[in-house]
Amino acid sequence: MDVEGGGFSNPVKRNSWRTVLSLAYQSLGVVYGDLSTSPLYVYKSTFAEDIQHSETNEEIYGVLSFVFWTLTLVPLLKYVFIVLRADDDGEGGTFALYSLLCRHARVGFLPNGQLADEEISAYKKTDRGGGGGAGSPSGGVGAASRVRVMLERHQVLQKMLLILALIGTCMVIGDGVLTPAISVFSAVSGLELSMAREHHKYVEVPIVCLILIGLFALQHYGTHRVGFLFAPVVIIWLLCISAIGVYNIFHWNPHVYQALSPYYMYKFVKKTQRGGWMSLGGILLCITGSEAMYADLGHFSQLSIKIAFTSVVYPSLILAYMGQAAYLSKHHVIENEYRIGFYVSVPEQIRWPVLCIAILAAVVGSQAIITGTFSIIKQCSALGCFPRVKIVHTSSKFHGQIYIPEINWILMILCLAVTIGFRDTKHMGNAAGLAVITVMLVTTCLMSLVIVLCWHKSIFLAVCFILFFGTIEALYFSASLIKFLEGAWVPIAFSCIFMIIMYVWHYGTLKKYQFDVQNKVSIEWLLGLGPSLGIVRVRGIGLIHTELVSGIPSIFSHFITNLPAFHQVLIFLCIKSIPVPHVHPEERFLVGRIGPKEYRLYRCIVRYGYRDVQKDDLEFEKDIVCSIAEFIRSGTSGPNGAAVESEKDDARMTVVGAGIRLCEVGDDPGEAAGPSSSTEIQSPIRARKKVRFVLPTNPRMNASTREELQELMEAREAGMAFILGHSYVRAKSGSGFVRRLAINYGYDFLRRNSRGPAYAVNIPYASTLEVGMIYYV
Numbered sequence: 001m002d003v004e005g006g007g008f009s010n011p012v013k014r015n016s017w018r019t020v021l022s023l024a025y026q027s028l029g030v031v032y033g034d035l036s037t038s039p040l041y042v043y044k045s046t047f048a049e050d051i052q053h054s055e056t057n058e059e060i061y062g063v064l065s066f067v068f069w070t071l072t073l074v075p076l077l078k079y080v081f082i083v084l085r086a087d088d089d090g091e092g093g094t095f096a097l098y099s100l101l102c103r104h105a106r107v108g109f110l111p112n113g114q115l116a117d118e119e120i121s122a123y124k125k126t127d128r129g130g131g132g133g134a135g136s137p138s139g140g141v142g143a144a145s146r147v148r149v150m151l152e153r154h155q156v157l158q159k160m161l162l163i164l165a166l167i168g169t170c171m172v173i174g175d176g177v178l179t180p181a182i183s184v185f186s187a188v189s190g191l192e193l194s195m196a197r198e199h200h201k202y203v204e205v206p207i208v209c210l211i212l213i214g215l216f217a218l219q220h221y222g223t224h225r226v227g228f229l230f231a232p233v234v235i236i237w238l239l240c241i242s243a244i245g246v247y248n249i250f251h252w253n254p255h256v257y258q259a260l261s262p263y264y265m266y267k268f269v270k271k272t273q274r275g276g277w278m279s280l281g282g283i284l285l286c287i288t289g290s291e292a293m294y295a296d297l298g299h300f301s302q303l304s305i306k307i308a309f310t311s312v313v314y315p316s317l318i319l320a321y322m323g324q325a326a327y328l329s330k331h332h333v334i335e336n337e338y339r340i341g342f343y344v345s346v347p348e349q350i351r352w353p354v355l356c357i358a359i360l361a362a363v364v365g366s367q368a369i370i371t372g373t374f375s376i377i378k379q380c381s382a383l384g385c386f387p388r389v390k391i392v393h394t395s396s397k398f399h400g401q402i403y404i405p406e407i408n409w410i411l412m413i414l415c416l417a418v419t420i421g422f423r424d425t426k427h428m429g430n431a432a433g434l435a436v437i438t439v440m441l442v443t444t445c446l447m448s449l450v451i452v453l454c455w456h457k458s459i460f461l462a463v464c465f466i467l468f469f470g471t472i473e474a475l476y477f478s479a480s481l482i483k484f485l486e487g488a489w490v491p492i493a494f495s496c497i498f499m500i501i502m503y504v505w506h507y508g509t510l511k512k513y514q515f516d517v518q519n520k521v522s523i524e525w526l527l528g529l530g531p532s533l534g535i536v537r538v539r540g541i542g543l544i545h546t547e548l549v550s551g552i553p554s555i556f557s558h559f560i561t562n563l564p565a566f567h568q569v570l571i572f573l574c575i576k577s578i579p580v581p582h583v584h585p586e587e588r589f590l591v592g593r594i595g596p597k598e599y600r601l602y603r604c605i606v607r608y609g610y611r612d613v614q615k616d617d618l619e620f621e622k623d624i625v626c627s628i629a630e631f632i633r634s635g636t637s638g639p640n641g642a643a644v645e646s647e648k649d650d651a652r653m654t655v656v657g658a659g660i661r662l663c664e665v666g667d668d669p670g671e672a673a674g675p676s677s678s679t680e681i682q683s684p685i686r687a688r689k690k691v692r693f694v695l696p697t698n699p700r701m702n703a704s705t706r707e708e709l710q711e712l713m714e715a716r717e718a719g720m721a722f723i724l725g726h727s728y729v730r731a732k733s734g735s736g737f738v739r740r741l742a743i744n745y746g747y748d749f750l751r752r753n754s755r756g757p758a759y760a761v762n763i764p765y766a767s768t769l770e771v772g773m774i775y776y777v
Helices: 017-030 042-046 058-081 094-104 115-119 138-153 155-193 197-217 227-252 254-260 263-272 274-287 291-295 302-329 348-382 405-422 425-453 459-481 489-518 523-527 554-562 617-634 669-673 703-718 737-752
Strands: 002-004 007-009 536-545 565-577 589-594 601-608 654-656 662-664 678-682 691-696 720-730 768-776
Touching: 017 227, 017 302, 042 058, 042 274, 042 302, 042 425, 058 254, 058 263, 058 274, 058 291, 058 302, 058 459, 094 155, 094 348, 094 425, 138 155, 138 425, 155 197, 155 348, 155 405, 155 425, 155 489, 197 348, 197 405, 227 254, 227 302, 227 348, 254 302, 263 274, 274 425, 274 459, 291 348, 291 425, 348 405, 405 425, 425 459, 425 489, 489 720, 489 737, 489 768, 536 703, 554 565, 554 720, 554 768, 565 617, 565 703, 589 617, 601 617, 617 703, 720 737
Parallel strands: 536 565, 536 720, 565 601, 720 768
Antiparallel strands: 002 007, 589 601, 589 654, 662 691, 678 691
């Protein structure tokens, strides 16, 4: 299993009920922490100022009716029964939908895509969610073809699709700021029932800030140490609010169930009119956290998430909201605004225990959204839409748990700023509501395309989907947007900032790659240098990092023009992400030869999915050398030109799985060598570089292949040097003001403050060589 964001990955989807129920139990602590704490602030935000209280129950019944049908239509109908089926090889979220669309139509903006990427097994898995495919009506397939052609033909539509995905992602990041603030603030607000108003306002904000600081400060430890407590805390909280709800229903108003009729929604809108419409921004908060069901799909299974929501979360929330409505229906005289909060409906004898449980549940819900933010930023970075940041894996056992220091402290500062700046749930609720509903609108738009392109359903069905759910969400969106000056400006401001960062980085990266393609060195130039490349070849392996998947990068010619020597074995290394969640290890390496065999020039393309974890430098070096050795041994690089790059055919590469084995000095030679039909070749060398090849004694292996493997082994033992391009990107002369601003200042600032390639972080400086170049884009 794998854990991310406190969740548990389930790469092997076993269908036993024991496994499903175990995953359903675990999902309660990860997926539903945010959604389960929404009763703390929904009624308080709804009745803040927009609705005038009266002696009748029409307003209270109307709000309850809206809450019930919103919970039923959006989380239950839309997400549980429809959206969860649109998984990207088991993964969910905004970028999962976008990558799913990129695979079914060529609308992606990853510059170094190859046809060979489409041969990956994960890339070929289609039509899993909607049951489309061969059994779908021909009309659905025809509609998919028409939509695909339209998207591929118009680049404006492709950019709009990318911007839509980025907007959803930016709002998720904004939610990572707002959810901890409003959840913890609402939980701590129970203190106001135990002390005077004038004292409470000086106590509440400091306590909330201390809890938030502690929450973010503990992120680097990971959630695996306390993750086992998440599910019990949320279960206790859900049992608590449902029990309180049942008590309030029977004690105060057993007839409150009548409010579940949609007729009360009509009466509510008719009586309150504009005030009722504006109050929808507070009602909207009842579905805060629903997107987590889809975003965390990769950690669990569809069935487990459905079982947890329908059997535990949904009925508990309905009972909690009914209980609050039953209490309020008998307490029309409101002394203070804060009395509308959750805690006023809690019996006085148990308020302190409920307060403690609420704070713990709010922390659990906040933890899930914070680590979810880390996860989506990692995905954006992998797909070239966010600057490279430091990603720390907080667990050696569970590789899915990540922590991003820079993002963590930025989130903490913004979260504290929101808490101190607003100091009430009304403004926080307005801000959080707009972020939540925007993400849902983006999901609805992307899902309508998935229905046609991926599930091969009719356009009519997609239009019905977007009209039904889009209308509901657009209504809530308008009610949230109208409160722009009352807090809703915050997620818009956050989204604009992150959107600019992401788009500038994506634009600069794309232009830099295009410059590399336009200025790459021809194969004829390389062949004209001869096997020695016109320079002295010294012992060792030179690993040249490049974004190109074909051709010779310009930094290579720049390097050998200025220096008289290079390594005896040269590997042009390209590390790239493709729009799939995971790439199997046996399909990760794509290896080819550049020029004739005696040149000892190879290309190695390492492919990762957007959720894959890259290994550390030692493992990475060993895997590269093993893949090159297996490529040589397999005979796919023979003298007839197979798998050898040329100017006319520069894309002939070979997928290499498990290569010739390597082991560090000190390992058991017998264990590494395996069968007795292999010969061990060993050379002592420096401690960090000592390795042993285990070469098979295949009588059919010709002398040139053995010689090439022997030379690769000696070069590896001599050491490996990493040649990285240190680029200075500038806008070319004649560029407009916006382009010069974006490239010369925006992209240059982001590039200088971002991380290098992940594998190069731990490489000693003595093994690294940087080649400076100026890119005029």
